[in-house]
Amino acid sequence: MTKLKVAVIGAGSIAKYRHLPEYKANPQTEIVAICDINEARAKEMAAHYEIKHVFTDYKELLKEDLDIVSVCLPNYLHAPVSIAASEAGCHVLVEKPMATSSEEAEAMIAAAKQAGKLLMVGHNQRxxxxxxxxxxxxxxGELGKVHTFRTAFGHGGPEGWSADGKDSWFFRKEEAFIGAMGDLGVHKADLIRHILGEEVVEVGAMVEQTAKENSDVDDNAICILKTESGIIGTLTASWSYKGQEDNSTIIYAEKGSIRLEDDPEYSVIINYLDGTKDKQALGKIQTNEDGGQNNSGVIDHFVTSILNGTEPLITGEEGKKSLEVILGALKSSESKQIIRLR
Known part of the structure; x- marks a missing residue:
């Protein structure tokens, strides 16, 4: 069987710990090219993963014979590079947040459709x-109607994860566009939409920059979300959680509650009204603390979607809806108003 030819654009931590090892482990793909403006970093990854072609200009890379491109770049480059990759006839997997505006996201979706190729956003929490x-x-329906929820994603910040540490693009607004809300909050916006099976229709938020020096993006945000059926809940994103990550979601329903990733041993704890509990250890969530070494499932799902000719779980349209939640949060924080999304 001919393997799908893969190129990874961006050789930072997300490529190093997630995309590259997962493509390498997939028997149906071959990584044939890598690109980074930091040539030494690209060459290091190329040597480790036995990648033949190294580029510092993604436009040159896109002249290669490719099937898949992973876009692992600073947020402001997600749209232009994804669009160029689609126009070059490639299926595109882009990191989150997929873009810096709804207009960019729309252009990405349109480019993929025009090319007849898939576009997927790497929301691994699904x-x-x-x-x-x-x-x-x-x-x-076992737990009946959902009344409320709280979901959070907080850790000490990207300096412990990013290849450039404290000098990372994550802290520069012109490259990141948004801070903890784009890095972590968009994960939870996507997750809560997915788990509840409903769209977020209103958002109110306080989005602040209080914890990081030499940064001009948000590092703490607390949002109130309302879904189309009237479920309200909170979403927290923070780069100021010292010592231990929080990646938990708790859903309170008519007949009990579900605690997700809130216990070190049991990833699911269901509390029923009669006082009984159902504890399930379903495996660890992928976190920055573990170096991302466990398979996220993102690459395998994307490859299977391509081979089967089916839509991926997180299409461009899905990514756009999750992006719009955090865009709404920014607007709410700036205007001091509740923002209606749809």
């Missing part, structure tokens, strides 16, 4: 077993 279990449980 593939976490505990999150899949929660979606299944709520869809079954």
């Amino acid at each position: 593939f976490v077993p505990s999150h899949q279990k929660a979606k299944e449980l709520l869809a079954s």
Whole structure:
């Protein structure tokens, strides 16, 4: 069987710990090219993964014979590079947040459709077993109507993860566009939409920059979300959680509650009204603390979608809806108003 030819654009931490090892582990793909403006970094990854072609200009890379391009770049480059890759006839997997505006996201979606290729956004939290279990449980109606939720993603900041440490693009507004809300908040906006099976229609938020020096993007945000059926809940994103990450989601429903990634041993804990508990250890969530070494499921799903000719779980349209939640949060914080999304 001919393997799908893959190129990864960007050789920083997300490529190093997620995209490159997962493509390497997939028997149906071959990484044939890598690109980074930091040539030494690109060459280091090329040597480690036995990649033949190294580029410092993504436009030159896109002249190669490719099937898949992973876009692992600073946020402001997601749209232009993804569009160029689609126009070059490639299926595109782009990191989150997919773009810096709704208009950019629309252009990305249009470019992929025009090319007849897939566009997927790397929202890996949808593939976490505990999150899949929660979606299944709520869809079954076993816990009845959902009343409220709280979801959070907080850690000490990207300086411990990014290849450039404290000098990372994550802290520069012209490259990142948005801070903790784009890095972490968009994950949870996407997750809560997915688990509840509903769109967020209103958002109110306080988005602040209080914890990081030499940064001009947000590092703490607390949002109130309202879904189309009237479920309200909170979303927190923070780069100021010292010592231990928080990646938990708790859903409170008519007949009990579900605690996800809130216990070190049990990734799902269901508390029923009669006082009984169902504890399930479904495997660890992928976090920055573990170096991203466990398979996220993102690349395998994308490859399978391409081979089967089916839409991926997180299409461009899905990515855009999650992006619009955090764009709404920014607008709410600036205007001191509740923002209506749809």
